[in-house]
Amino acid sequence: MASIVTRVKKKQISELMDKKKRMDDRDLTDYREMKIEQGIIERAEGSARVLLGKTEVVVGIKIEMGEPFPDTPNDGVLTVNAELTPIASPKFEAGPPDEMSIELARIVDRGIRESKTINTEKLVIEPGKKVFVVFVDIYVLNHDGNLIDAAAFAAMSALLNTKMANYEIKDGEVQIKPGYEQLPIRKHPITITIAKIGDKLVVDPSLEEEEVMDARISMAIDDDENICAIQKGGSGYFEPDEIFEAAKIVKAKAKEIRKKMNW
Amino acid sequence: MPIFLEKRQLVTPGDLIAEGEYVAGENTFVEKSKIYAARVGIVEYENKRVDVVALKAFYVPRPGDIVIGTITEVGFNGWTVDINSPYIALLRASDVLSRPFKPQKDDLPQVLDAGDLVVAKIVSYDRTHDPQLTVAEPGLGKITRGQIIKITPTKIPRVIGKKGSMISMIKQETGCNIILGLNGVVLITGKTLEDEQLAMRALLKVEQESHTSGLTDRITQMLKEEKSNKEENKNE
């Protein structure tokens, strides 16, 4: 009895919502318990695993050498990919990325890119010719709601865990030297997703809540409390007031989380 | 003739349990007159019969079983129902309407729509056909409120207890009405969400500790403790 949230349950979720409560006893702005582990994949240059409630996401970072984009010859390259592995849910099928996994990757990408998290200038080896390419691969292992925040936290934690090989240029050739350097990180964006259920705004929707929500909005906030990325999702709508209310909630929540994580 | 394992031992698929003049029971298989376990479970003997009480299994429909299911699709002349089994069940419109179905007059989604819960009985099932359901008996039909939880179907007998002792006790202590679907889906209807959640916790505890002794006493104790804690919290 997997996918369909029954009518009876939908009614229950709404009834609780009216009393400002949720099925798992959380307040409307509470996150589920979150656990983060870094460095779990030694073979990757950086990695992290996030458990948000029962949602589980692993991010692996690989760094390779490649060519810069022609319009940004003095910047390294960042590329984010997401896999909704069939392990994670009966709804996920193997195959090329679908719109859900592409959207997930692009939202996480935007948060990191727009906030200028990585100092991409420091990733240049030979301007215009050779740069470091940072591959962020998001792997969803169990889907119990709010993949966006779990993936964003995992990606940020993995980047903070990432080491690059030392190198020097001898006779026009790149030589790898012993030792490592931390990936140059400037900012620590935090992405928070809020779902609209009836007229209530809830933080960190669980899987059931996602199935009954009207819409969701995800916002990435950087260390200076600037909003650097937003994505509205779902086929419902938000009123402008609700959007500003959500932004306030996100600002306060991000502050709380930043303190806890020491970001 | 040898039995290789003690009663109540935990076995995994492929474990050799007995050899010779024994009857292979539930969740076992025979190869060259040796009886092996086919599922993870606890070995039980009764006279010459060897059973493995599976600790995890899924529900295979049996005619006559009461089950709880979710409507997944409204079809042309009936509904498809998810009964927590590898097999999807069918409920015919004529069964629910108690008369032949008239496509012009009858609006099926009005009667039952996708997302609705029903208590039903399995009318027929065999290897070549999907199970057919009926709701045309007292006590069956659409469910309008309550909590649903899922338990491994093999544990439902333990939840019932000897002569219904376990389930009666839980109903009494929580004040909830509980319908046990043999497909492992349980409906709990109580006066408040808290009562329902208390009953849910008790049932899940029975599922987890089903193979131990003194369970009924422990569950009774747990329920009494939780209720008195609730009282204390209220009085503070």
Next chain:
Amino acid sequence: MNDKPEKLIDKKGLRLDGRKADELRPVKLEVGVIPNADGSAYIEHGKNKILAAVYGPREVHPKHLALQDRTVMRCRYHMAPFSVQERKSPAPSRREIEVSKVIRESLEPAVFMEYYPRTMVNVFVEVLQADGGTRCASITAAALALADSGIPMKDLVVACAAGKVEDTVVLDLMDTEDKLGAADVPVALMPNLNAVTLLQMDGTLTHEEFEKAVNMAIEGCKQIYVMQKEALKKKYMNVSEGIKEEAEE
């Protein structure tokens, strides 16, 4: 970054990671790790880190793939882009497709396929980190995931490889040994029925070396089998009470 080692086996007969010729890498197993799946297991075998999940038996989609007299098993072996030294594209490679098939064919003999006609069992394996012998570790984890899902089985399936490195037949090759060695022989076994359900070889071996390798792999399998059973039982053991006679009620 990776200099080719001079010798794979030193004068004392020890391998690059200090193991003797017939020594297994450390194995860690855990059952029931993915809440959404019907059955799941996680294995660490040496530096391999692999997750297996089972969904099923369920109705078959698309319907035309259903078999009237038995279950259909589908298996997908897939490696994460960050699982190997050089990032791998997420799209399935020809190797992954072949490995998916041989894994499926190693598991099918263990499952009572005829019990549930017109259903489908999906086995998914994701390699999070690879270090040689991933198909064997995948089979070991996938068999546990199948048992965890409650589908009736004749036995667990366990797998281990042996091979030849320089002139010595060795057990359980790691990645470097696999890449630079002379042969690799993965074997999957149903120990109680003494049935080999996977056997492959690449490289060159004499008949005697081949026999030695297969027997060595089977020994390795039996060692891992003990750990598999422990991992499965551990999941279902009760926390405090242990297992006793049920009292009269």
